[in-house]
Amino acid sequence: xxLTEAAAxxxxxxxxxxxxxxxxxAVLQARVLVTADMKGHPSHGLRRLPRLxxxxxxxxxxxxxxxxxxxxxxxxxxxxxxxxxGPVVAMAAIERLAPHIPDLGIGxxxxxxANHLGMLAHYVEAIAAxxxxxxxxxxxxxxxxxxGGTRAMLGTNPVAIAVxxxxxxxxxxxxxxxxxMGRIHHHAATGRPLAEGWARDAEGHPTTDxxxxxxxxxxxFGDAKGYGLGIAMELLVAALAGSALAPDVRGTLDSxxxxxxxxxxILIEPSLAPGLPARLSAYLDAVRASPPAEAxxxxxxxxxxARRRRAAASRDGFDIDQRLWEDLNALSSSRVLAFEGxxx
Amino acid sequence: xxLTEAAAxxxxxxxxxxxxxxxxxAVLQARVLVTADMKGHPSHGLRRLPRLxxxxxxxxxxxxxxxxxxxxxxxxxxxxxxxxxGPVVAMAAIERLAPHIPDLGIGxxxxxxANHLGMLAHYVEAIAAxxxxxxxxxxxxxxxxxxGGTRAMLGTNPVAIAVxxxxxxxxxxxxxxxxxMGRIHHHAATGRPLAEGWARDAEGHPTTDxxxxxxxxxxxFGDAKGYGLGIAMELLVAALAGSALAPDVRGTLDSxxxxxxxxxxILIEPSLAPGLPARLSAYLDAVRASPPAEAxxxxxxxxxxARRRRAAASRDGFDIDQRLWEDLNALSSSRVLAFEGxxx
Numbered sequence: 001x002x003l004t005e006a007a008a009x010x011x012x013x014x015x016x017x018x019x020x021x022x023x024x025x026a027v028l029q030a031r032v033l034v035t036a037d038m039k040g041h042p043s044h045g046l047r048r049l050p051r052l053x054x055x056x057x058x059x060x061x062x063x064x065x066x067x068x069x070x071x072x073x074x075x076x077x078x079x080x081x082x083x084x085x086g087p088v089v090a091m092a093a094i095e096r097l098a099p100h101i102p103d104l105g106i107g108x109x110x111x112x113x114a115n116h117l118g119m120l121a122h123y124v125e126a127i128a129a130x131x132x133x134x135x136x137x138x139x140x141x142x143x144x145x146x147x148g149g150t151r152a153m154l155g156t157n158p159v160a161i162a163v164x165x166x167x168x169x170x171x172x173x174x175x176x177x178x179x180x181m182g183r184i185h186h187h188a189a190t191g192r193p194l195a196e197g198w199a200r201d202a203e204g205h206p207t208t209d210x211x212x213x214x215x216x217x218x219x220x221f222g223d224a225k226g227y228g229l230g231i232a233m234e235l236l237v238a239a240l241a242g243s244a245l246a247p248d249v250r251g252t253l254d255s256x257x258x259x260x261x262x263x264x265x266i267l268i269e270p271s272l273a274p275g276l277p278a279r280l281s282a283y284l285d286a287v288r289a290s291p292p293a294e295a296x297x298x299x300x301x302x303x304x305x306a307r308r309r310r311a312a313a314s315r316d317g318f319d320i321d322q323r324l325w326e327d328l329n330a331l332s333s334s335r336v337l338a339f340e341g342x343x344x
Numbered sequence: 345x346x347l348t349e350a351a352a353x354x355x356x357x358x359x360x361x362x363x364x365x366x367x368x369x370a371v372l373q374a375r376v377l378v379t380a381d382m383k384g385h386p387s388h389g390l391r392r393l394p395r396l397x398x399x400x401x402x403x404x405x406x407x408x409x410x411x412x413x414x415x416x417x418x419x420x421x422x423x424x425x426x427x428x429x430g431p432v433v434a435m436a437a438i439e440r441l442a443p444h445i446p447d448l449g450i451g452x453x454x455x456x457x458a459n460h461l462g463m464l465a466h467y468v469e470a471i472a473a474x475x476x477x478x479x480x481x482x483x484x485x486x487x488x489x490x491x492g493g494t495r496a497m498l499g500t501n502p503v504a505i506a507v508x509x510x511x512x513x514x515x516x517x518x519x520x521x522x523x524x525m526g527r528i529h530h531h532a533a534t535g536r537p538l539a540e541g542w543a544r545d546a547e548g549h550p551t552t553d554x555x556x557x558x559x560x561x562x563x564x565f566g567d568a569k570g571y572g573l574g575i576a577m578e579l580l581v582a583a584l585a586g587s588a589l590a591p592d593v594r595g596t597l598d599s600x601x602x603x604x605x606x607x608x609x610i611l612i613e614p615s616l617a618p619g620l621p622a623r624l625s626a627y628l629d630a631v632r633a634s635p636p637a638e639a640x641x642x643x644x645x646x647x648x649x650a651r652r653r654r655a656a657a658s659r660d661g662f663d664i665d666q667r668l669w670e671d672l673n674a675l676s677s678s679r680v681l682a683f684e685g686x687x688x
Contacts, residue, residue: 073449073613075419105417106452108612133583149643151634163579172576174569204635222566225518228646229573231631232516235507235624239477242615245627266610268452269417271586280579283589287575290495291548299493302572 001325002317008034011328011336012049018333019056021063025088029063032087032118037320038313039306043182044119047324052115053331054255061085061115061259066092075100075107081114083258089114090123094265098130101267110241111263116252120160121173121306127267128162128169135266136160139237141253142246144177145217147227150204152217155246155261156181157233162303164270165281171303176230178219181253184210237262345666349658352378355672355680356393362677363400365407369432373407376431376462381664382657383650387526388463391668396459397675398599405429405459405603410436419444419451425458427602433458434467438609442474445611454585455607460596464504465517465650471611472506472513479610480504483581485597486590488521489561491571494548496561499590499605500525501577506647508614509625515647520574522563525597528554581606 012030017023029052037045055061065084069092072078077097081089093109101107117123120136127134140155160173179198187194187210199213200206207213220227238245243262251259270276284301292298329335356374361367373396381389399405409428413436416422421441425433437453445451461467464480471478484499500519507514523542531538531554543557544550551557564571582589587606595603614620628645636642656662673679 072615074447075451076449076613078615103418104448105420106450106610107419108450110615133580146631146634146643148637148641149631149634150637153631153634159573161576161580163576163583165579170576170579172572174572176569204637221569225520225565225570228516228518229503232505232507232514232646235509235514235628236477236505238627239507239614239620239624240612242617242620245623247627247630266450268584269420270583271416271422271454273586276583276586279589280583283582283591284579286591287490287493287497290490290493290497293492293494293548297492299490302576 001320001322003320003325004317005034005038005314007336008037008046008318008320011332012046014334014336015049015053015328015332016063019053019063021056021085025063025085028087028091029085032122035122035310036119038310038318039119039121040309041119042320043180043186046320046328048116048118050327050331051255055115058255060251060255060257065089067111067114069093069096072110075104077107077109079109079111079114081111081259084114086115086117086259086263087122090117090263090265091126094123094127094267097267098127098132101130101132101269106266106268108240109263109265109267112241112243113258113260114263115259117263119173120158121162121171121303123265124160124162124173125169125171127265128164128171130267131164131269133164133268133270134160134162135264135268137233137237137264139234139243139246139249139261141249143181143218144220144230145200145204146231147220147224150200150217153246154220154227154230154234155249156218157230157237159229159233163280164277165284166277167281167284168307169303170284170301171306173302173306174221176220176226176233178221178226181218184213184218188214237264240264345664345669346661347664347669348661349378349382351680352381352390352664355676356390358678358680359393359397359672359676360407363397363407365400365429369407369429372431372435373429376466379466379654380463382654382662383463383465384653385463386664387524387530390664390672392460392462394671394675395599399459402599404595404599404601409433411455411458413437413440416454419448421451421453423453423455423458425455425603428458430459430461430603430607431466434461434607434609435470438467438471438611441611442471442476445474445476445613450610450612452584453607453609453611456585456587457602457604458607459603461607463517464502465506465515465647467609468504468506468517469513469515471609472508472515474611475508475613477508477612477614478504478506479608479612481577481581481608483578483587483590483593483605485593487525487562488564488574489544489548490575491564491568494544494561497590498564498571498574498578499593500562501574501581503573503577507624508621509628510621511625511628512651513647514628514645515650517646517650518565520564520570520577522565522570525562528557528562532558581608584608
C-alpha cells in the first residue's frame with residue numbers, strides 16, 4: 001500500500017508519544033525511521049518501530065533520555081546514552097559540539113549505551129547542513145565473517161561520510177557487509193535463494209539457503225579490503241567509545257537486552273580556500289557527466305539515488321507493507337489515514 | 345638479488361644526501377621506501393628512488409624543506425609542503441601536533457604541496473606507537489573509473505588506519521582501487537594479461553591488455569561500495585586540505601610537475617576505559633583463532649602479513665630487482681655492498 005510522508009510521520013510520532021516519548025524525541029526518532037523508508041531502505045524504516053515500542057515497554061529503551069554528556073577532552077564529547085533513543089542522544093551531542101567546531105577545527109562525539117541510530121546518513125547530512133564535513137560510525141552485533149574465515153566475528157559496521165559542496169553534499173552511507181542482514185531476512189520471508197558467496201551457515205559452510213544463513217554469517221564486501229575496512233571500523237568504534245565489540249554487542253536487533261554498541265561522530269571544518277565548495281561540486285558534476293559503462297545508466301555520486309528517491313516519496317508517497325501498517329495502527333490508540341497529507 | 349635492510353638503507357640514505365638532503369631527511373625518506381620493499385610492496389619501495397632523485401635534480405622536490413606549519417584552528421595544523429619530501433613534511437607536522445592530543449582528544453594535520461608519502465602505514469604506525477588512533481588519507485592522479493563509469497576520474501585514494509591495542513596494533517593500509525597501478529605496470533613489463541574486470545582502456549572499453557590499461561583506468565575495489573568510499577576519500581582530502589582533485593593532480597608519478605595532492609592525518613586519543621587495550625587485542629586474537637575457510641590458511645588481521653614479512657626481511661634480507669640495484673648504485677658516488685649488515 002501507498003503511504004504519505006505526513007501520515008507515516010504522524011503515526012510514528014503519535015505511537016512513540018503514547019509510549020512515553022517527549023514530543024521532540026518522538027518527532028526526531030520518527031523522522032529517522034520514515035526517511036529510511038522514503039530513501040528505499042525499509043530495513044531501517046518503520047519496520048523497526050514495533051520492536052522499538054516493545055523495547056520501551058520492557059524498559060530497554062528509555063524514551064525520555066538525552067544522554068549524559070561530558071567533555072572528555074577539549075574537542076571530545078563523551079556521552080553515556082542511558083538507553084535513550086539513538087537519534088536523540090546522538091543529535092543532542094552533535095548539536096552541543098557543533099558551535100565549537102569553528103574554533104576547534106575538528107571535534108569528536110562518542111556515545112555508549114544508546115539505542116539504534118537508524119541510517120547513519122541522517123547524522124552526516126545534518127552535520128553537512130551545518131557546513132562541516134561529517135563522519136559517522138556505529139557498531140553492531142556479530143553478523144559478518146572475516147575474509148578467509150567462516151564465523152560471524154564482525155558487525156556490519158556501517159560508515160557514513162558527508163562533504164558539503166556548493167551544491168548538494170556528497171553523502172556516503174554503507175555497511176561493510178556484502179549485503180544487509182535485512183536482505184537475507186527478506187529472501188527467507190519470500191523463499192528466494194541467496195546468490196553464491198553471500199553467506200555461510202552456522203557451521204561455517206557456504207549456503208544459498210536464507211534460513212540457514214540467518215543463523216550464520218554474511219560475507220564482507222570487497223573481499224580482503226572490505227574485511228580490512230570492517231574490522232578497522234570495529235576496532236575504531238570500540239577504542240574511541242569504549243563500547244562492546246561485535247561478539248558482545250546486544251540490543252540493536254532483539255527485544256531482550258540493553259543496547260551496548262558504540263557510536264562515533266567526527267565533525268570537521270573544511271578548508272576555507274577560496275572557491276573550494278564550487279570546485280568540489282564541479283568535480284562531482286564532471287564525474288556524473290563522465291561516460292557510463294551502460295548507455296542510459298549515468299554515473300552516480302553517493303547520495304544521488306537516495307536524494308532522488310526521498311524527493312519522489314515526499315511528492316508521491318511511498319510503498320509500505322500493508323501488514324506492517326496494520327500492526328503499527330494496532331499499537332496506537334487511534335488510526336492514522338494512509339493518504340493523510342498526500343498531494344493529488 | 346638479495347639485499348639486507350642495512351645495505352638498502354645505507355644506499356638510499358647516501359643517495360639522498362648526495363642530492364642535497366639533510367641527513368635526518370634522507371634517513372626518514374629512505375626508511376619509508378625500504379620498509380615498503382620489506383613488507384612486499386616494491387611499487388612503493390626503492391623503485392621510486394630514481395624518480396625522486398630526478399625530481400630533486402629538476403627542482404620539483406626540495407629535500408631541505410620541512411613545510412610551513414600554521415594552526416588553522418585549535419586542533420588543526422595546516423601545512424604548506426613547499427615541495428619537501430612527503431615523509432619529512434608529514435612527520436614534522438604529526439610530531440608537532442601529537443603532544444597536544446592528550447588535551448585536545450582529537451587533532452588534524454592537513455598538508456598541501458608535499459611529495460609522495462609512500463605507504464601510508466608508516467604514518468599510522470608511528471601515531472599508534474604514540475598511543476593514539478591514527479587515520480591517514482592521501483590523494484593521487486586520476487587512475488580509477490567510477491562504478492558504472494569508464495573513464496579515470498578518481499585517484500587510487502589510499503586510506504590507512506591504526507588502532508593501538510595491548511599487543512600489536514591493527515594496521516590497515518589499502519588503496520580504493522581494485523589493484524594497484526603498479527601491478528598493471530608489472531603485467532605490462534612481464535607480458536602477462538590482466539584478469540577480467542580489472543581495467544579499461546583509454547576509450548573506456550574493458551581490456552585485459554596491460555599496455556592498453558596503462559593509458560586507461562583501473563576499476564574501484566568492491567563495486568559500488570568501494571567506489572563510494574574512494575570518491576568520499578577524494579572529496580574529504582580536497583575539502584580538508586584544499587588540495588587538487590584527481591583530474592588536476594600531478595607529481596606523484598612523473599618527473600615533470602610539482603606535486604599538488606593533499607594529505608590528511610587524524611590523531612585521536614582512545615577511550616581510557618579500564619582494560620580496553622587488552623579487550624581489543626583479545627578480540628583480534630579471537631578473530632585470528634576463528635575457523636578458516638581453508639584448512640591451513642588462518643584468518644589474518646590487517647597488519648599481520650606486513651609485520652611478518654618485515655620481520656623476515658629484517659632477519660634474512662629481501663629480494664630486489666638486480667637492474668634497479670645497479671641503477672641506484674650508478675646514481676651514487678660510491679658502491680654499497682648488497683650483503684652489508686646481513687646476519688648469517
